[in-house]
Amino acid sequence: MATYVFIDQNIPLVYTVETGVITKGFGDLLFVDVSPIEEQIKKLETLVDAYEHSLDPRYPPLNSFPNRDGVYAISGYFKSAFFGFWIGLGIMALLAIILGVKF
Amino acid sequence: MGVEVSNKPNVSSIQSYVEDLEYKVGLITRNRGLESGTESAGTKGLIIGVVSAIVLMGIPLALYFLMK
Numbered sequence: 001m002a003t004y005v006f007i008d009q010n011i012p013l014v015y016t017v018e019t020g021v022i023t024k025g026f027g028d029l030l031f032v033d034v035s036p037i038e039e040q041i042k043k044l045e046t047l048v049d050a051y052e053h054s055l056d057p058r059y060p061p062l063n064s065f066p067n068r069d070g071v072y073a074i075s076g077y078f079k080s081a082f083f084g085f086w087i088g089l090g091i092m093a094l095l096a097i098i099l100g101v102k103f
Numbered sequence: 104m105g106v107e108v109s110n111k112p113n114v115s116s117i118q119s120y121v122e123d124l125e126y127k128v129g130l131i132t133r134n135r136g137l138e139s140g141t142e143s144a145g146t147k148g149l150i151i152g153v154v155s156a157i158v159l160m161g162i163p164l165a166l167y168f169l170m171k
Contacts, residue, residue: 019113036114043121047128054132057140062129072140077148079141084152091153092160101167 003017014023023032046062053059057072064071 033111036111037117040114040117040121043125047121047125050128050132054135055139057136057143059136061136062132063125072136073144074140075137076140076142076144077151080145080148081152081155084149085156086152087149088153088156089160092156092164096160096164099164099168101164 005015005017007013007015007022015021016023050062057076058070060068060071
């Protein structure tokens with residue numbers, strides 16, 4: 001817990017002992033600029049949106065280069081096509097053997 | 104002398120935590136994105152692969168039987 005020291009009752013400044021920073025205050029109230037906290041909250045909201053968008057392959061990855069929409073869908077096609085290609089080759093090889101093709 | 108006057112909160116610890124969380128979320132969302140892409144395009148991709156294999160091997164097979 002931080003320790004505050006009032007510089008003067010009439011001057012709205014408070015001295016923080018641990019950090020050596022004088023902060024604006026008024027009586028028992030401190031006036032704090034919350035914009036840095038809002039920036040961090042916006043970053044957290046971005047991360048939450050990234051979690052939500054990860055379930056839809058049409059969205060780009062987090063922190064990616066521009067024009068990367070649909071990259072997951074395209075990768076899905078390639079992965080499935082790889083396995084399908086080998087399955088098809090196996091089926092055609094069996095068909096060739098059954099039809100009596102001499103190798 | 105040299106005393107800093109500020110009314111902004113110290114968010115260094117929160118910032119470091121958010122940066123670490125951003126890295127972890129990036130890894131997890133990329134993995135989940137790939138899984139969702141595979142699930143959404145699995146059937147179509149499989150059909151594309153099978154058709155490609157049939158075309159690549161079926162044409163020589165057909166020519167073999169025609170020339171036989």
